[in-house]
Amino acid sequence: MSVANLIVINPVVKSLELLGDRWTILILRDAFLGRHRFEEFRSHTGASRSTLSKRLENLVAQEVLYKKPYQTTPLRNEYRLTKKGLDLYPWALLIWEWESQWCNDAHQLPPKLIHRVPDEHELQPMVVCRHCKQELHIADVEREVLADADESDVQALKTIGNQRRSRGGRGTEEDSSLGHITDIIGDRWASLILAAAFMGLQRYDDFRRQLGIATNILADRLKRLSEAGVFDRIEYQSKPPRSEYRLTEKGKALYPFTMMMRQWSLDWLDAMDDTPFKLIHKPCGHELAVDVICKTCSAVPNPKDVSYQK
Structure with a gap:
């Protein structure tokens, strides 16, 4: 089975359709920080009104958020996380952790996470x-392929990658935390290239052939990912020049985050129904399922037990 087939049927792709967008990531960041109203989202994300409205309505339609009236005349709604949305909390924590570990810009660092159980x-x-x-x-982790994917499904890669995303304006209170990781995972083509790299692709021609990316887009994303320190660009041929793009430790550190996206997709998007391969955790031999725990106390973090400290 080709890498393109494997990627398009990967549960991660299903979650990318919903979460692989800069503004959606920032909205969810704000929701977990206790921001619920339209103007709060607009100010802190920097999204334009039209962009923000579309993302919020999509998250409501996908039952990640729900509307709760806080004023009747005129009607005003807050946007609150549903159970489905709250189950993205481990995913949000991993975004926080990756940014804290790998972002070099002090102005973009997220608040420090404080776990208050059993002690602070x-x-x-x-x-x-x-x-x-x-x-x-x-x-x-190893893959066990069970069946092949339909070739028509592979065309979904282009649909997912080509969805346009506006940058929007800047709010007066714009929160720049998580700006580094959203520049990486908030672009669907970059995320698909990362998924292919996790499956072993390294060379430009392999990315182009397997993913069907236009050459200018592929060159741009590979350049961005290399400049961000996610890939090391290594020349393996001089005449003509040819390079490989190898995951750095920074790039590999995105793998657990990606697997948490996969787990949420399996839990909430019925992604297992049409997945003709499975992942095996080699140390124990079980089909892969993952959880997020606190490294210090081994407890599963609950939002009510976590606070934020600058």
Whole structure:
């Protein structure tokens, strides 16, 4: 089975259709920070009114948020997280952790996470196998292919990658935290390239052939990912010049986050129904399912037990 087939039927792609967007990520960041009203989202994300309205309505339609009236004349609604939305909390924690570890811009760093159970300590979220409780590493996961994908499904890659995203304006209170990671995972083509890299692709021609990306878009995204330190660009041929793009430790650190996206997709989007392959956690031999725990106390973090400290 080709990498393109594997990617398009990957549960991660289903979640990318909803979450692989800069503004959606920032809206969810704000929702977990306790911001609920339209003007709060607009000020802190910097999204234009039309962009913000579309993203909020989509999240409501997908039952990640729900509307709660806080004023009747005229009618005004807050946007609150549903159970489906709250189950994205581990995903949000991993975004926080990655940004804290790898962002070099102090102005973009998110607040420090404080876990208050059983006593107060800094929260360091860690992805573990649900079965053996071992920390997840990319080298410990293998694919078991069960069937082939329909070629028509592979065209979905272009649909997902080509959805346009506006940058919008800047709000007066714009929150720049998580700006580094949203520049990476908030672009669907960059996310698809990362997914392909996790499956072993390294060369420009392989990315182009397997993903069907236009050459100018592919060159731009590979350049961005290399400049961001996610890939190391290594020349393997000089005449003509040819390069490989190898995941750095910074890039590999996005793998657990990606697997948490996959888990949410499996739990909420019925993504297992049409998935003709499975992932196996080699240390225990079980089909991969993951959870996020606190590295210090091993408890599963609950939003009510976590606070934010600059």
